[in-house]
Amino acid sequence: MAQLDYGDIEIRIDNDPLANSIREKINKLRFNPIGNNQYTIFRVPSYIRETNKNFYEPRIVSIGPYHRGRDHLKAMEEQKLHYVDKLMYENPDVTLDRYIRELRELESAARRCYYERIEMTSDEFVTMLLLDSVFIIQVVVNWSFRVDGDVEDIVYDIPWNVPLIKSDLLMLENQIPFFILEKVFEIFSTGDEELSCSSPFNSDTMSDDQESEQEKASLFDVLVRFLEHGNENSEVPGPINSYDHLLHFYYERYMSMQDLPIKLRRNSFLQKLKEKKVFTSLSSSLKRLTMRKDCGLIPTKRSAPRMIPCATELKEAGIAFKRSDSKSIFAVNFSSGVLQIPYIPVEENTRPRIMNLIAFEQCSRHKEKPLTSYAVLMDCIINTPRDVLILQQGGIIENKLADEGEAAMFFNQLRYCSYLDYDEHHLAGLFGEVKKYCESKWQKYRAKLCRDYFNSPWAILSFFAAILLLFLTAIQSVYGVLGYYQQAH
DSSP states (O other), X not given: OEEEEETTEEEEEOSSHHHHHHXXXXXXXXXXXXXXXXXXXXXXXXXXXXXXXXXXXXXXXXOSSXXXXXXXXXXXXXXXXXXXXXXXXXXXXXXXXXXXXXXXXXHHHHHTTBSSOOOOOHHHHHXXXXXXXXXXXXXXXXXXXXXXXXXXXXXXXXXXXXXXXXXXXXXXXXXXXXXXXXXXXXHHHHTTTOSSOOOSSOGGGSOHHHHHHHHHOOHHHXXXXXXXXXXXXXXXXXXXXXXXXXXXXXXXXXXXXXXXXXXXHTHHHHHHHHHTTGXXXXXXXXXXXXXXXXXXXXXXXXXXXXXXXXXXXXXHTTOEEEEESOSOTTOOEEETTEEEEEOEEEOTTHHHHHHHHXXXXXXXXXXXXXXXXXXXXXXXXXXXXXXXXXXXXXXXXXXXXXXXXXXXXXXXXGGGGOOOOTTXXXXXXXXXXXXXHHHOHHHHHHHHHHHHHSSSHHHHHHHHHHXXXXXXXXXXXXXXXXXXXXXXX
């Protein structure tokens, strides 16, 4: 084996061709180092995707490299070119060269965001970033400021395009880095090195109010208006440059509108403490406690149950289902035999959104995964169409799918992408309470009594009639005995 030294790079030449081949691959990795902490755009594991590809693969537009070039997505590739042409025409102060120059400077950082190595040339990759970012920005800006009929756009001329595009833009595998969107939006919003806002519309066709509103619009504003039409508010969950991609932006917005438990709300604070190594001084003490625990000197906490019975079995055990008044899906509560769960509509467009939000959470580095915890709960209590019907009767689920069977199948699919620490997730305590309630003999006897004798008004009347008859019989017997003794004396 020969060994050559070129500065800081050591290249070994082996005699075995196979060894040379492996060494060559390793050296390529050295020249293109990618740290695990830089990945932000992931692939869904194939065995999960195979359960239902429509949840994870775009149906009308490809964003990013993972699904680029597929036949059924080519129509929107032409629309992307139309949008670039439209942008150049309506904003002539900014040349196409400037967009390309700025994106080339970000190419290396953008490539490092993808979990899989992107086998595209530099020109192909930069072209993709330009077309995809301009497409997203034009779509969201047009949506934010359009008045019906004032913008000629094939995206809005066909009614089903908008919900499909919204769904595709919120898929885990269908993303480009958020800093690319920021840069492109910054370029066409500031014009040629100026701070004046240049419009992606023809200003001659806009009213004064529209022009004034657009001048104040930011990337955050137009994204919120497009993604959350009818549910806009001014709350910003974090700096606009803190997001990895569009799905991350939507996830943070979605979570900010939920009434999270105190334990989850303080996670960001604890995360900052960890990053500053505040807990370093406690490490030795924690290690000693861990050793004592392993040796049995400290009693270990009982593991939380990994699952709870389905809705049908819970109902037979005496547990009632009630719709929670809270608008947060995390406001699940169990008390006095009543399981309160917030309302959730189940329809065609919400299914891929829920699945991709959970998939994104699975890729997140945060320990707490509230959406995953909620998904595990719903998968546990829904196994069959009868379980769906029970939750529908409780006002918890509004099923807009074909039937209860399809809804049950959707909730059953949640288990394939839901991995979490069953001892630490935020519903672990509820799982334990429900399991304990179901295992109580007294609750089982009470549930059997209610099921057998109080399951209908006629059964209740019959039960009390029998009690009354028994009481009258007892009184008659007492009077008979008293009469006998009176006659004897």
